[in-house]
Amino acid sequence: MKYLIIKKIDEEVKRLILDDDVTKKTGIYPYILTRKEKYLSIRAFTDAQKLATYERQGGICADCGQHFELSQMEADHITPWHDGGRTITDNCQMLCRECNRRKSGK
Ligand SMILES: [Zn+2]
Incomplete structure (x- = not known):
């Protein structure tokens, strides 16, 4: 079960790294923990x-x-x-x- 959660987070991190609209890659983990988009600085x-x-x-x-x-x-x-x-x-x-x-x- 824990393994599955880690795998899911891992997949999301990879997806966000490849997302051109995510301009602040260092915000990916804070975003996953809080779900606050401000951490990702979505492209304007x-x-x-x-x-x-x-x-x-x-x-x-x-x-x-x-x-x-x-x-x-x-x-x-x-x-x-x-x-x-x-x-x-x-x-x-x-x-x-x-x-x-x-x-x-x-
Ligand atoms: Zn108006």
């Missing part, structure tokens, strides 16, 4: 990805439907990283600060 969207998404949405917040300037908006993963969502333009949506804060529960 680049300015180019943000701009492309902003233009695709026509400056409209994906949640409240109001128009904002790019500087007033933040990028959000449509499918969260822990559900398999990647940090790619197809998985990016721009939200106004208020909606993003509400969504992330900060």
Whole structure:
């Protein structure tokens, strides 16, 4: 039984090491112990990805439907990283600060 748990952790460590969106590999063990994604520093969207998404949405917040300037908006993963969502333009949506804060529960 203990062996199986160790094997499972081992597999997860390998998977996280190979995950390009995990930018802080030293955070893998703290993450496994706590399940707090902040330890992994999941890759953020680049300015180019943000701009492309902003233009695709026509400056409209994906949640409240109001128009904002790019500087007033933040990028959000449509499918969260822990559900398999990647940090790619197809998985990016721009939200106004208020909606993003509400969504992330900060
Ligand atoms: Zn909004």
